[in-house]
Amino acid sequence: MNFPLGLWDISLWIAVTAIILLVTSELIGPYSDYFGDFVIEKTRLRLTALVLGAAFMVTVILRVVMPT
Amino acid sequence: MASKDSKQKKKNNSEETQHPVTVQYLMKTLQELQSEHEALKRELLRSRRIPSGRIGAALLIIGSLVLIGSVLASSATFAFIGLGLTFWGALFLFARPIKFVRSTLLDSTAITSYTTVDRMVQDLGYKAKSIYIPPYPKEAYLPEYLKGLKEMVVFIPAEDSATMPTLEEMAKKQFLLKSPKGICITPPGFGLSSVIEKELRAGFTQIRPERLYDLLPKVITSNLELAKSFEMKSENELTHVRITGSVYSSLYSREQGLRSIHFLGCPLTSAIACALAKATGKLVTITKDNVSYDLQTIDVWYQTLEA
Numbered sequence: 001m002n003f004p005l006g007l008w009d010i011s012l013w014i015a016v017t018a019i020i021l022l023v024t025s026e027l028i029g030p031y032s033d034y035f036g037d038f039v040i041e042k043t044r045l046r047l048t049a050l051v052l053g054a055a056f057m058v059t060v061i062l063r064v065v066m067p068t
Numbered sequence: 069m070a071s072k073d074s075k076q077k078k079k080n081n082s083e084e085t086q087h088p089v090t091v092q093y094l095m096k097t098l099q100e101l102q103s104e105h106e107a108l109k110r111e112l113l114r115s116r117r118i119p120s121g122r123i124g125a126a127l128l129i130i131g132s133l134v135l136i137g138s139v140l141a142s143s144a145t146f147a148f149i150g151l152g153l154t155f156w157g158a159l160f161l162f163a164r165p166i167k168f169v170r171s172t173l174l175d176s177t178a179i180t181s182y183t184t185v186d187r188m189v190q191d192l193g194y195k196a197k198s199i200y201i202p203p204y205p206k207e208a209y210l211p212e213y214l215k216g217l218k219e220m221v222v223f224i225p226a227e228d229s230a231t232m233p234t235l236e237e238m239a240k241k242q243f244l245l246k247s248p249k250g251i252c253i254t255p256p257g258f259g260l261s262s263v264i265e266k267e268l269r270a271g272f273t274q275i276r277p278e279r280l281y282d283l284l285p286k287v288i289t290s291n292l293e294l295a296k297s298f299e300m301k302s303e304n305e306l307t308h309v310r311i312t313g314s315v316y317s318s319l320y321s322r323e324q325g326l327r328s329i330h331f332l333g334c335p336l337t338s339a340i341a342c343a344l345a346k347a348t349g350k351l352v353t354i355t356k357d358n359v360s361y362d363l364q365t366i367d368v369w370y371q372t373l374e375a
Binding site: 001002004005010013017040041042043045046048 | 070138139140142143144146147150151152155159162163290291
């Protein structure tokens, strides 16, 4: 009854999700000509993307500090 | 006599032929407007029908169940799916679509006050000039009879070379001032300036003017998305602001023909004048404005005056 994902798997998932969110938040930013009118709380989306990016960095540091 | 009759007949005929055209045109316009109204109604219903909150909650529940299932079944694939669904469910709840109004509605609500000011200024025969008077800070102690000085006002003088009204006169919160002659109104951008203060989490009176040059562009473009780009710089005792893609740009169009917008400023440029007046503690006036032909770029020059 263990959780089936390891730290490396979660790290990979976080990295992919963070990239998707960062690209999305950049695309729908107010400076974008094409998706600039997208009506969503962009600041919160960007915040989530940045938090996920930071979480990924934490997992990388953990891998460096504790390789096994 | 016969020629007179024939002329009258012709006139009547021409009126008859013109009239159906007008009626047809009006009917057609009415039909178009009705169909547009129906389309907007449908759009509104559609947007109401799919609340992102419900989708988010559904994803969150399904994701949690899949995650629990993945632990029970020790399946990495299910764990990834569950993690993804839970995350996107939470994200849908966290970053919801926000309510919005069409920018045309913004204009139509603002036009009324500008038209009123136009009529007043024209009727009173005043010069097209405005002076933004900074209020006293909210924290400052003032006796009861001077409490009115804590409100931001814009003074429209009767003459170009008018002196400023006295503190006592302004504290009375009067609309028509007698000495010097002029009117005192609330700036059109006062509400917006309060919103900007909320975004900055500080009053303009607590911000140095130089810092304002760095803070305002970010708040106006990124936080409030009132313009596509915003530049603010100091130019020989003047403050030059260049706004591109402002949501209020159509107020400057020639069709609107508003005069007061050039000396009072649109809600955004007026809010900047309020911010400058509060930050510097000096009187601020809009000396010049220049709007590009396509209304995309608005240049405004502000001048600070000693009281």
